[in-house]
Amino acid sequence: MKKNQVSMLLLLLGCVCLGAGWLRGENGVILAKAIRICLECVGIG
Amino acid sequence: MDREKKSERKRLTIQLLWTLLTNAFVVGFARGSIYQGKLKSICVPGLNCYSCPGAIASCPIGAMQAVLGSYEFRLPLFVTGFLILVGTICGRFVCGFLCPFGLVQDLLYRIPFPKKWHTFPGDRLLRYLKFLVLAVFVVALPLLVTDLIGQGYPWFCKLICPSGTLMGGIPLIGLNDSLKESIGLLFAWKMGLLIFLCLVGVVLCRPFCRYLCPLGAIYGLLQQASFYRLSVDQDACISCGQCARVCPMACEPTKRPNDMECIRCGRCKAACPTEAIDLGFSKQKKNSRP
Numbered sequence: 281m282k283k284n285q286v287s288m289l290l291l292l293l294g295c296v297c298l299g300a301g302w303l304r305g306e307n308g309v310i311l312a313k314a315i316r317i318c319l320e321c322v323g324i325g
Numbered sequence: 326m327d328r329e330k331k332s333e334r335k336r337l338t339i340q341l342l343w344t345l346l347t348n349a350f351v352v353g354f355a356r357g358s359i360y361q362g363k364l365k366s367i368c369v370p371g372l373n374c375y376s377c378p379g380a381i382a383s384c385p386i387g388a389m390q391a392v393l394g395s396y397e398f399r400l401p402l403f404v405t406g407f408l409i410l411v412g413t414i415c416g417r418f419v420c421g422f423l424c425p426f427g428l429v430q431d432l433l434y435r436i437p438f439p440k441k442w443h444t445f446p447g448d449r450l451l452r453y454l455k456f457l458v459l460a461v462f463v464v465a466l467p468l469l470v471t472d473l474i475g476q477g478y479p480w481f482c483k484l485i486c487p488s489g490t491l492m493g494g495i496p497l498i499g500l501n502d503s504l505k506e507s508i509g510l511l512f513a514w515k516m517g518l519l520i521f522l523c524l525v526g527v528v529l530c531r532p533f534c535r536y537l538c539p540l541g542a543i544y545g546l547l548q549q550a551s552f553y554r555l556s557v558d559q560d561a562c563i564s565c566g567q568c569a570r571v572c573p574m575a576c577e578p579t580k581r582p583n584d585m586e587c588i589r590c591g592r593c594k595a596a597c598p599t600e601a602i603d604l605g606f607s608k609q610k611k612n613s614r615p
């Protein structure tokens with residue numbers, strides 16, 4: 281398989297994963313984590 | 326101004342503008358709080374801590390650990406898709422231009438020091454460490470070490486991430502007395518690691534990117550497939566070695582133009598006396614090494 285074809289396949293895979301994650305609501309988990317001060321990031325949790 | 330200086334100045338300007346744009350919630354710095362808007366459900370491409378008071382979107386590595394550790398989802402499809410897309414389009418261009426912690430390390434390396442290290446024996450081998458960090462601290466531990474309700478923790482953020490300490494920890498603890506009272510051994514460890522990396526970063530360019538960053542590891546894996554590429558015109562190249570000498574990541578663009586360690590900074594391109602190096606989305610020329 282040519283390099284360009286691999287890249288196109290990866291693009292497609294990226295879009296499918298991104299869309300599937302969005303549809304099943306993963307972004308809710310990300311939002312919930314990111315809008316509260318994360319004690320692990322800060323270094324106290 | 327010579328071409329190399331001009332190209333570095335342009336890159337620094339883009340890095341600064343991007344960092345300001347993605348950390349534009351200035352109110353957070355004044356109040357010691359963080360942004361809580363909907364934009365935080367999506368990610369930025371670089372290692373930009375979502376606990377930075379100014380951050381307007383999420384860190385992909387933090388987001389990945391959050392989903393891996395959540396009992397309802399586990400498999401982080403959204404973030405994985407996002408990283409595959411970004412990596413396939415531009416690879417480690419993100420590291421060279423769109424990552425605040427990359428910018429911090431670039432600034433540290435500009436501090437004058439009598440002897441700077443370009444590379445050292447074992448440097449290449451040590452760079453595989455970041456894949457171990459990715460596998461263990463970002464994926465395995467958040468997935469496998471869970472509490473009673475099946476919730477995992479972001480172990481990379483907790484034990485390693487110096488970007489979190491710098492962008493989230495220092496400003497938030499500095500601005501909140503209640504957080505200040507809670508600091509202990511863990512904070513001391515994370516501060517120690519940050520200070521150590523900053524000190525090494527004055528002598529050696531980007532130690533965290535070279536050896537520890539899991540995001541750099543992911544983009545590095547996708548570099549070969551990325552549409553944004555570096556190529557060397559073998560007819561024009563006079564093998565003077567100038568490109569390798571100026572490379573901050575100690576790459577050899579004539580031998581491996583799409584090395585997973587190349588951050589696409591463009592210094593080699595600007596330094597080449599015969600303009601044999603091309604960097605961009607353009608189609609590959611004849612006689613060029615891809």
Ligand code: SF4
Pocket residue numbers: 320321322372373374375376384385386387388479481482483486487488489490493
């Ligand atoms: S601590 Fe590091 S990995 Fe975690 S969210 Fe912050 S920047 Fe991202």
Ligand code: SF4
Pocket residue numbers: 371372419420421424425426427428533534535538539540541542
């Ligand atoms: S390797 Fe990591 S910290 Fe370094 S520039 Fe890339 S994403 Fe940022």
Ligand code: SF4
Pocket residue numbers: 555568571572573574575576577578586587588589590591592593594
């Ligand atoms: S090979 Fe060129 S573009 Fe890549 S990191 Fe080195 S100097 Fe920058």
